Amino acid sequence: MSEPLRVVVLGSTGSIGTQTLDVVRWRGWKVVGLAAGRNRALLAEQVRAFRPEVVYAAGGVPELPPGVRAAASAAEVAAWDADVVVAAIPGLAGLEPVRAAVRAGRRVALANKESMVAAGPLLQEEARKYGAAFVPVDSEHSALFQALAGERPEDVAELVLTASGGPFREGPEDLSGVTPEEALRHPRWSMGPKVTIDSATLMNKGLEVLEAHALFGTELERIKVVVHPQSYVHSLVRFVDGQIKAVLGPTDMRLAIQYALTYPERAPTPRAAEPLPPRLDFEPPDLQRFPALELAYRAGAQGGLAPTVLNAANEVAVEAFLSGRLGFTGIARVVESVLGKTPPDPLTWENLYAADAWARAEAEEQL
Ligand SMILES: NC(=O)C1=CN([C@@H]2O[C@H](COP(=O)(O)OP(=O)(O)OC[C@H]3O[C@@H](n4cnc5c(N)ncnc54)[C@H](OP(=O)(O)O)[C@@H]3O)[C@@H](O)[C@H]2O)C=CC1
Ligand SMILES: CC(=O)[C@@H](O)[C@H](O)COP(=O)(O)O
Ligand SMILES: [Mn+2]
Numbered sequence: 001m002s003e004p005l006r007v008v009v010l011g012s013t014g015s016i017g018t019q020t021l022d023v024v025r026w027r028g029w030k031v032v033g034l035a036a037g038r039n040r041a042l043l044a045e046q047v048r049a050f051r052p053e054v055v056y057a058a059g060g061v062p063e064l065p066p067g068v069r070a071a072a073s074a075a076e077v078a079a080w081d082a083d084v085v086v087a088a089i090p091g092l093a094g095l096e097p098v099r100a101a102v103r104a105g106r107r108v109a110l111a112n113k114e115s116m117v118a119a120g121p122l123l124q125e126e127a128r129k130y131g132a133a134f135v136p137v138d139s140e141h142s143a144l145f146q147a148l149a150g151e152r153p154e155d156v157a158e159l160v161l162t163a164s165g166g167p168f169r170e171g172p173e174d175l176s177g178v179t180p181e182e183a184l185r186h187p188r189w190s191m192g193p194k195v196t197i198d199s200a201t202l203m204n205k206g207l208e209v210l211e212a213h214a215l216f217g218t219e220l221e222r223i224k225v226v227v228h229p230q231s232y233v234h235s236l237v238r239f240v241d242g243q244i245k246a247v248l249g250p251t252d253m254r255l256a257i258q259y260a261l262t263y264p265e266r267a268p269t270p271r272a273a274e275p276l277p278p279r280l281d282f283e284p285p286d287l288q289r290f291p292a293l294e295l296a297y298r299a300g301a302q303g304g305l306a307p308t309v310l311n312a313a314n315e316v317a318v319e320a321f322l323s324g325r326l327g328f329t330g331i332a333r334v335v336e337s338v339l340g341k342t343p344p345d346p347l348t349w350e351n352l353y354a355a356d357a358w359a360r361a362e363a364e365e366q367l
Contacts, residue, residue, distance in 0.1 A: 005261060008033035008080055008106075010097050011088030013042045015192045016111045016137065016253060020086045021046065023258045027267060032082050035074040035089070035097065054080050075100035084261050086137070087112045090194045091315050092356055095119055102132040109260035111137040113211045114315070118308040119352055120214025134215060135260040140208050141215055142256035143234035143247035148216065149264075151239070159218050160236040160244075161208050162228040163285060164188045166200040169229060175289060176329045180322050188231040188251050197318045201331050202285060206296020207314075210307050213300055220300045225293065227283045250274055292332045299339055305355040306342045312359035313338035320367050330367075338362045 007029050011017040013036040024031055031050035036043045038059035047055055047064060055061055056071040064070055071077045078085050078097040085101040086109045087094055094112035101108045102123060110116060116123065116134075127134060136142050140161045148156065167185045168175055183200040184193060191199075198204035209223050234256075236246040249255055250271045258267060287294050292314075299310040317334040320326035326334065338359050345351045 005029040005084060006032045006082045007261065008035075008077055008082045008085040008101075009088070010035045010074055010078060010086060010094065011090070011111075012036050012046055013039040014088055014090070015190065016086070016088035016257065018042075019254045020088065020257050021050070023254050023261065024050070026254075026258070026269065027261075029261075033071075033077040033080040033085075035071070035077040037089075073097075078106075079104040082106060084109055086257065086261075087115070088137070090114065090192060092118055092311065098123065099126065102126045103130050105131040107133050107135060109137050109257065110134050110141075110215075111257075113138055113141075113207050114311050116214045117207050117210045118311045118356065119347075119349075120210070120307070121347060122349060122352065124214065135263050136211075136215060137253070137256055137260045138208060138211065139251075139253060139256050140235040141212060142259055144212060144216065144237060146247050146259070147235070147237040147245040151237070151245075153217075155239050155241075156218065156222075157238045157240045157242075158222045158224055159212055159216065160224045160226055160238060161205060161212065162231065162233050162235050162282075163202065163205040163225055164199065164231045165227040165229055165283075165285075166202065166290075168200060168289070169227065169286075173289070176327055178328045180324070183321070183328060187229070189253070193322060194315070194318055197321060197331075198314070201292040201328070202290035203292035203296065203314055203318075203331070203335070205285070206293045206299075207311070209293075209296055210300050210310075220297060225285050227285050229281055230277050230279070232277050233280060290332075292335065295332060295335055295339060299342075302339075302342065304342070304347050305345060305351060306339060308347070308352050308355045309342045309359040310335060310339050312356045313363040316360050316363035316367075325367050334363050334366045337366055 012034040033054045034052045035056040040062045044062040054069045056077045061070040074097040078100040084107040087098045088111040095115040098115045231251045234247045299306040313335045317331040
């Protein structure tokens, strides 16, 4: 690549955002836009280090050097003149910025899986219309994207997403008393709180099944989940002849982030020459202790607004668990209850926002 890439980072102060900035440093690219939430101190540091052209912060923009514009929204940053937009604001809060990047015709390096779950068909339709392209950052989808490259859709038998199993894979049997502190101890990845709790309930894998369905168009029946505690195999594609392609590598999101930005090329990283792990284990997911995974399949099979409702109820329930207002097993209970009342309306932008607001209110009522 000759010209330095012009990169926008949405969610720049978070786990994916800061790792994206590591990759930008490795490659000497140009950060043109930053959007964050409430961590003004870190955002101010990033502004000093990267000198972007435009900045937004939901909690109020810090003092900016001359020539740096304060944007009115993350969507304004997302639509800034850039080669690629890294979308890493968690939850449905990330949807409008993703949509703005799509409408600007950008390459969207997508970490914000909740947008694709809640609005997949609508986003894909707009991406086609505006000439935008999604390249996944989520480690499993990055692996699938790489394994599917150059293959014919009719040759694909199934997609197999790997799951670490989370902090409670080996116990306790009864999860009703586990604390947020315990649930936040992910065995393999250091991530923001929302996705870490989703990993502990296995809702993360459920959201990822729906994300894969929306990204690759594969039927739900052909998207499988296997627990792989080492998190070294990032996901697999099984072909009709029985052969399997998988992407393996260190548990380091900077590799998937960099790939989403350099695709179809690759570039060296400091993780390029490490020894292989001594063993790789695979086991089926425990659907009794982790019912959230099945709920996501149920929402996907129902279609329409059900994935939007599942996501919204889950966001409320996770927040309630983290703030001590709901027990761990209450998360799936609340989601199941709200999902069962999903409005029958078709998925349109208007209905999506209405269903999201309705599901959040309904979930709050169930706490
Ligand atoms: N972390 C990981 O390894 C992975 C994450 N993902 C996905 O990537 C997304 C980001 O996850 P992660 O980086 O872990 O999350 P974090 O919680 O670590 O970071 C979230 C970022 O978004 C910012 N933010 C939050 N709300 C807003 C808002 N309303 N407007 C603007 N910025 C906002 C935060 O700002 P501030 O901190 O300043 O408040 C922070 O910069 C999620 O959708 C997650 O599922 C997917 C795969 C792996
Ligand atoms: C790094 C990443 O992509 C996360 O989404 C990861 O998958 C979480 O781990 P689990 O496999 O435990 O959900
Ligand atoms: Mn993932």
